Amino acid sequence: MSVHLSRAEEEGLDGKFGDSISIAYKLLLSIGKATDAERLIPVDWVHLSGVNYNTIGDAGANFLTKYSEEARFSVQTTINPMGYDSHKKNNLSSKFKKKQGEIIKAYGNMGSVPSFSCTPYELFQLPERGHNVSFAESNAAVMANSVFDLHTNKESALSALASAVTGKAPYSDLRISNIRDPKIKIKIDTDLESELDYGLLGYFAGKAVNESCVSFGPYVRNIDMYKTKSLAAALGTSGACGMFSNKEIDAEAISFGKEEAKSIMDELHSNESGDVIALGSPQLGSYELELISNMIGDKKFSKKCMIFCARPIYEKACKSGIAQKLESAGANIICDACTCLSPLLTKDEYDGVITNSIKAAHYLNKSNKVSVCLSSIKSILKEYAK
Amino acid sequence: MQSEDGLNFSLRCKVIVGGSASGRILITKQPINFLSSVDHLTGMITDNNHELFGKSLKNSLLVFPYAVGSSVGAYSIFALKSNGVSPSGIICTSKTDITTASGCAIANIPLLEIPKDQDIDKIKNYSKATIDGSSGTLEIKKV
Numbered sequence: 374m375s376v377h378l379s380r381a382e383e384e385g386l387d388g389k390f391g392d393s394i395s396i397a398y399k400l401l402l403s404i405g406k407a408t409d410a411e412r413l414i415p416v417d418w419v420h421l422s423g424v425n426y427n428t429i430g431d432a433g434a435n436f437l438t439k440y441s442e443e444a445r446f447s448v449q450t451t452i453n454p455m456g457y458d459s460h461k462k463n464n465l466s467s468k469f470k471k472k473q474g475e476i477i478k479a480y481g482n483m484g485s486v487p488s489f490s491c492t493p494y495e496l497f498q499l500p501e502r503g504h505n506v507s508f509a510e511s512n513a514a515v516m517a518n519s520v521f522d523l524h525t526n527k528e529s530a531l532s533a534l535a536s537a538v539t540g541k542a543p544y545s546d547l548r549i550s551n552i553r554d555p556k557i558k559i560k561i562d563t564d565l566e567s568e569l570d571y572g573l574l575g576y577f578a579g580k581a582v583n584e585s586c587v588s589f590g591p592y593v594r595n596i597d598m599y600k601t602k603s604l605a606a607a608l609g610t611s612g613a614c615g616m617f618s619n620k621e622i623d624a625e626a627i628s629f630g631k632e633e634a635k636s637i638m639d640e641l642h643s644n645e646s647g648d649v650i651a652l653g654s655p656q657l658g659s660y661e662l663e664l665i666s667n668m669i670g671d672k673k674f675s676k677k678c679m680i681f682c683a684r685p686i687y688e689k690a691c692k693s694g695i696a697q698k699l700e701s702a703g704a705n706i707i708c709d710a711c712t713c714l715s716p717l718l719t720k721d722e723y724d725g726v727i728t729n730s731i732k733a734a735h736y737l738n739k740s741n742k743v744s745v746c747l748s749s750i751k752s753i754l755k756e757y758a759k
Numbered sequence: 760m761q762s763e764d765g766l767n768f769s770l771r772c773k774v775i776v777g778g779s780a781s782g783r784i785l786i787t788k789q790p791i792n793f794l795s796s797v798d799h800l801t802g803m804i805t806d807n808n809h810e811l812f813g814k815s816l817k818n819s820l821l822v823f824p825y826a827v828g829s830s831v832g833a834y835s836i837f838a839l840k841s842n843g844v845s846p847s848g849i850i851c852t853s854k855t856d857i858t859t860a861s862g863c864a865i866a867n868i869p870l871l872e873i874p875k876d877q878d879i880d881k882i883k884n885y886s887k888a889t890i891d892g893s894s895g896t897l898e899i900k901k902v
Binding site for chain 1: 773774775776790792794795796799805806808824825826827828829830831832833834837838840841842853854855856857858859860861862863864865870872
């Protein structure tokens with residue numbers, strides 16, 4: 374099956390509107406072939422990954438600098454976190470800051486909103502339910518599909534870039550309604566209490582399932598935002614699955630019990646403690662900041678603590694006094710960046726990182742090569758807030 | 760469709776990104792997270808939970824099911840190519856994912872998909888193979 378392009382799309386592919394648009398259509402066409410799309414459809418909003426220099430490196434930075442000379446975004450385009458908080462001091466090299474600056478400039482030239490957040494769904498007005506968006510950040514794609522009924526595939530940084538330039542995406546996979554009906558389910562044979570438990574479930578499901586949508590049944594109904602984000606981020610990290618559902622279906626079931634949860638802990642819990650607490654992967658929202666500030670009360674962190682959130686969330690927390698409360702407990706609240714793949718968390722500086730995020734644990738272990746102590750927020754505060 | 764002439768055999772595949780390539784087969788049944796499991800400067804698989812741990816992607820024909828995890832994996836594929844350590848061609852054995860398709864498209868790495876009805880158990884590591892991206896043929900020399 375081949376992808377049918379309109380006349381204007383064909384002309385775009387052939388270079389009539391410039392190289393950048395031609396490259397974007399070439400990308401969309403390859404993705405369309407891979408996912409058996411019949412045509413392209415418009416998207417209302419694009420969210421890009423590939424902003425942190427730590428993740429895309431020189432090859433990505435150089436590509437973006439060149440691409441941005443001509444390319445311009447045609448729909449609202451928000452972007453993922455970068456490497457650090459430019460309002461705060463850090464020990465990063467001047468090379469890192471220079472390359473990070475080039476990336477930010479390239480995205481800015483193309484017309485992105487400087488959101489520096491992996492939780493755009495908490496910061497911007499959402500399109501109506503059922504509308505198509507193109508979200509590259511994996512937790513945001515899973516959240517969009519599963520919680521907000523915005524339709525997106527689990528986009529790549531480059532597929533979303535192509536959609537930002539053209540305003541289009543291949544009509545395939547999770548953009549098609551019957552694919553959004555789960556055909557496989559995870560049967561939960563253990564108690565799920567903390568946000569960490571939901572993260573373990575998500576990470577397990579991502580590995581176990583290669584369908585695009587999975588059902589967890591009633592276990593994911595009415596769970597709070599911390600648990601939902603933890604589940605979505607972990608699912609997006611370990612697998613190719615881009616959506617979960619609470620529909621009860623009569624289908625093949627894979628069991629998630631104590632043993633399965635333990636196998637994930639065995640893989641990612643690589644240290645019994647650590648010298649820094651890192652919270653926020655995905656970045657924390659107002660709900661989680663308030664929860665943590667209520668839990669900590671008058672106590673103080675006994676270890677260095679970094680809390681990552683989007684800048685508008687931080688500003689809101691400053692107005693309500695929650696930020697000051699967390700800071701007086703010893704937390705360093707960092708905006709525009711995220712625990713996941715942060716250059717601020719290196720093995721040269723830290724022997725171990727304490728976190729409740731499965732997604733952070735994956736990348737800290739495997740990319741940053743820093744060992745991780747995985748623990749729920751309740752246990753972290755019990756142990757390290759005195 | 761599959762043809763065999765004694766020592767060699769070929770598989771007819773779907774072409775996602777065209778072009779020709781040759782190299783030695785590097786095959787795995789495990790998905791790959793190109794961001795967290797591969798060193799972009801050396802092309803080595805650095806995830807000790809992966810069955811290709813310690814192997815190099817450089818100049819290989821990588822046969823694997825699909826990419827998982829980070830959406831930035833597409834840039835990782837591009838970085839491997841820019842650094843001269845990418846596979847010379849990639850073959851997906853399951854449904855080709857968006858990360859692999861877009862990464863290969865931007866990096867000009869030929870990408871094929873083996874249809875589900877083809878027998879992939881015959882493909883062995885380190886066999887010499889070529890991709891013909893115009894006809895969609897993967898030719899493998901038995902070792």
